[in-house]
Each structure stands twice: as structure tokens, then as C-alpha cells.
Amino acid sequence: MYKIKELAELYGIHTNALRFYEKKGLLSSRRLENGYRMYEEADKETLQKILLYRAMNFSIADIRELLDNEKEHAHELYFQQLQLLNKHLHELSIIRDHILYELNAMLNDSYDEAQDHEQLQKLLQDLNKSQAWKDRWDFDSFATVYDEVVQHPSTDGLPFYVDYERVLDETARIAAKRGSTVLDIGCGTGNLTERLLLKGLQVVGVDQSLEMLVQAKKKLPSVLLHQGTFLALPFEKQEFDTITASYAFHHCDDEERLLAVREMKRVLRSGGRIIIADLMFADKKARSRYEEQCTARQRAELEDECFTTVEELTQLFTAEGFICSSYQISDSIWIFLAELA
Known part of the structure; x- marks a missing residue:
């Protein structure tokens, strides 16, 4: 006592x-x-x-x-601790970079106080948005059956997983062309991660779902896995040659997509590439034409997700200094490639 x-x-x-x-x-x-x-x-x-x-x-x-929550399973407690720690580290890293940038501006007589205040306010707003992302799809409950679902997808919903194996194979093939370190965002149960490893690449997987990461670890015990999202990646600047994201980017809404592009750019090395494989459309007109032939259920699924267009992605990435290309795998599945100039 x-x-x-x-x-x-x-x-x-x-x-x-x-x-x-x-x-x-x-x-x-x-x-x-x-x-x-x-x-x-x-x-x-x-x-x-x-x-x-x-x-x-x-x-x-x-x-x-x-x-x-200490009485919960040990890995869930550690996961909560890691979530909170990653959140703080990410915030501190972003703020540190801003301070270093402004300090260099002062040393080189290019400091603008009004501009600094404006940039800092925008930075804090973006940080709040990046930490506010919520998993409204409850992927934890989906993790144990995910592999079964992608192998035997529903026939009356969106043809989301049509050519699933081909899409992952093609993404891995492109990733293996250049560079050796890959960040696989939204790695899920590790299906693309596994293909990247088989190509001889050094891969780190990231997902926001603990249960998805647990399934991936069972499949790939030696791979490094981290909890994170497109908006808050638990890494320092310029750590990766390539970033991949398969069937995941559509979980970012219109406002979040710009933040996601900038966050991926932050951890990408000079000359690096981002490869996004997902359901998307060439442009808004193509989406409208697609919706016209959809069933009521398919339209509801379209509205429930945040599917973008190749046109919009090209504008977003180009504005951030990327050179973009893309090609269509099926009626609604595309592979989008953005290379940092």
C-alpha cells in the first residue's frame, strides 16, 4: 500500500x-x-x-x-495504443515539416508571415479531416470471409470482383518494373501483397482494419504490416518507390481524395509511382451511361461508395506534379498509374 x-x-x-x-x-x-x-x-x-x-x-x-478496454484481447488493446500513437506521430511529422519549411524561408529572406498563418490554418484543417475518417463499412466483420467473397462474388450486385485475379496480377507486374520498396495501402487480407512479394519486392502493408491485418499476417507471417489510412500513413517522407492500392481508393470521398493524393506523395520517393486498381469510370458521362443499364441494387451500391473517374484522378494527380496514364480492364475496372515527375 x-x-x-x-x-x-x-x-x-x-x-x-x-x-x-x-x-x-x-x-x-x-x-x-x-x-x-x-x-x-x-x-x-x-x-x-x-x-x-x-x-x-x-x-x-x-x-x-x-x-x-484493457480487459479486451491483448492484440486489440495494443492495436488501440498503436492507433493513438500513429495519430500523434503523423500529426507531429506534418507540423515538423511545416516548421522546417518556414524556418528555411526565414533564413533565405523569403518568409511571409501572412502566408505562413494561412498555410498553418489550412494544415491544421487538413489534419483534422485526415483523422476524422471512419470505417462505415465495418471491414473488421468482413475480414474472415473476404477471400471467399472475392472468389465467389455476388451475381446480382456490381461486378466489382470480375477479373479480380487478373487485376492483382497486372498491378503486381507494373509494380515490379521499377523500384524495390512498395507500400500496399488497403492491403486487406494480403492478396496483392503476396503477389508483390513473389515479384521479389520489399513490401509493407497498410490497412485500417485490425481484423484484415490479422488475416494478412496469418497468410504472410514475415511481411511488415501497419495500421493506417490513405489520409494518415504512419511513415516518414519519401520512404517508398511505389505505392499500390487495389479495390480501396473508392473509400475516399471527393474531399478526402485530394488529401489522400498529398499524403501518398509525402511518403513517395522522387520519381516514384502510384498504382490504383479500382472500380471507376472514364468520366461523368461514362458513369451516367453505366448507371442507365444498372439494376436498382447496383445503383444503390454505386451511391454507397465513392467511385471516381479517370478524368478527375488525372486532374488531381497532375496538379500535384504527377504524369498520369490509365487503361481499362473491364466495363468498370481500371488501372490508373501516376508517376512523380
Whole structure:
């Protein structure tokens, strides 16, 4: 048992910090008849975790969520911790790059204070948007049956997985043409990741779904896997020669697509490439023509996703300094290639 002063001194903190954590519901104590607080060994261990999370700049709300969910399966708890840590690291990395850019501007007499304030405001807005992405499709519940679904897709919905094997083979073939390090975003259960590995490439997989990553790890125990999204990739600048994304980019809406392009560009090396294989259309007119021959269910599926057009992607990537090309695999499946000039 520890008195409040003893426990505070043990970790070099003020007793007011312990009272604050109790007030916020993070820590508990046992009160003696004289009103003194006493802490047990379990409370000491909880305090260790609180101080660790605070050192990583986690909010009180984030810490409460982690502590409340400690009784869950171990990998789920670590996944939550990693999610929060990746979020903070991503934010700090972006802010650091902005500060370095402005510092260099000051040193070279090209600093514009008004422009800096405007850019910083836009940066913070983009960071908030990138962290706000939610999985409204619940891919965790889909993970164990995903491979079965793509091998035997529904015949009355969108022909989403028609030529699935061919699309992945072609994506891997293009990726293997140049460069050795590949980031596979939205790797899911690892089907494209596996093909990239067989091409002799160094591959890192990223997905926002823990259960998808669990399935991928079972299939590919030696591959590096990370939790992340198109909008928040847990990597430093210019780490990869190639980025692939198969059947995943359509989960970004109109506003998120620009953020996704910039985030992919951030981790791409000079001269690198982005390969997107997905359901999309040549332009808005092509989408309208396609919708006209769709069933009611197919139209509903079209509206539920954020399918884009080759025309729009070309405009987005070109504005960010990419050279673009594309070709059609089937009525609705395209492979889009963007090379950083």
C-alpha cells in the first residue's frame, strides 16, 4: 500500500496530479477512516500506464478509452495504443515539416508571415479531416470471409470482383518494373501483397482494419504490416518507390481524395509511382451511361461508395506534379498509374 505522497515521489510527480487523475476517473484509491488516500499495487500499475500515455501526449479521453478496454484481447488493446500513437506521430511529422519549411524561408529572406498563418490554418484543417475518417463499412466483420467473397462474388450486385485475379496480377507486374520498396495501402487480407512479394519486392502493408491485418499476417507471417489510412500513413517522407492500392481508393470521398493524393506523395520517393486498381469510370458521362443499364441494387451500391473517374484522378494527380496514364480492364475496372515527375 502507498500513501499519496509516497506514490507521487516514486514517479517524481506532484500529489495534485494523482488527485486530478482520480477526478477524471482514471485512477482510484482507498480512503482510510482518517480520510487519507491509500493506493494498492494495481493502482500503481495503472498510474504507470497513465504517465506513459501522458508522455506520448495522449489526451485524457484517449487514456480513459485505453484503460476501459484493457480487459479486451491483448492484440486489440495494443492495436488501440498503436492507433493513438500513429495519430500523434503523423500529426507531429506534418507540423515538423511545416516548421522546417518556414524556418528555411526565414533564413533565405523569403518568409511571409501572412502566408505562413494561412498555410498553418489550412494544415491544421487538413489534419483534422485526415483523422476524422471512419470505417462505415465495418471491414473488421468482413475480414474472415473476404477471400471467399472475392472468389465467389455476388451475381446480382456490381461486378466489382470480375477479373479480380487478373487485376492483382497486372498491378503486381507494373509494380515490379521499377523500384524495390512498395507500400500496399488497403492491403486487406494480403492478396496483392503476396503477389508483390513473389515479384521479389520489399513490401509493407497498410490497412485500417485490425481484423484484415490479422488475416494478412496469418497468410504472410514475415511481411511488415501497419495500421493506417490513405489520409494518415504512419511513415516518414519519401520512404517508398511505389505505392499500390487495389479495390480501396473508392473509400475516399471527393474531399478526402485530394488529401489522400498529398499524403501518398509525402511518403513517395522522387520519381516514384502510384498504382490504383479500382472500380471507376472514364468520366461523368461514362458513369451516367453505366448507371442507365444498372439494376436498382447496383445503383444503390454505386451511391454507397465513392467511385471516381479517370478524368478527375488525372486532374488531381497532375496538379500535384504527377504524369498520369490509365487503361481499362473491364466495363468498370481500371488501372490508373501516376508517376512523380
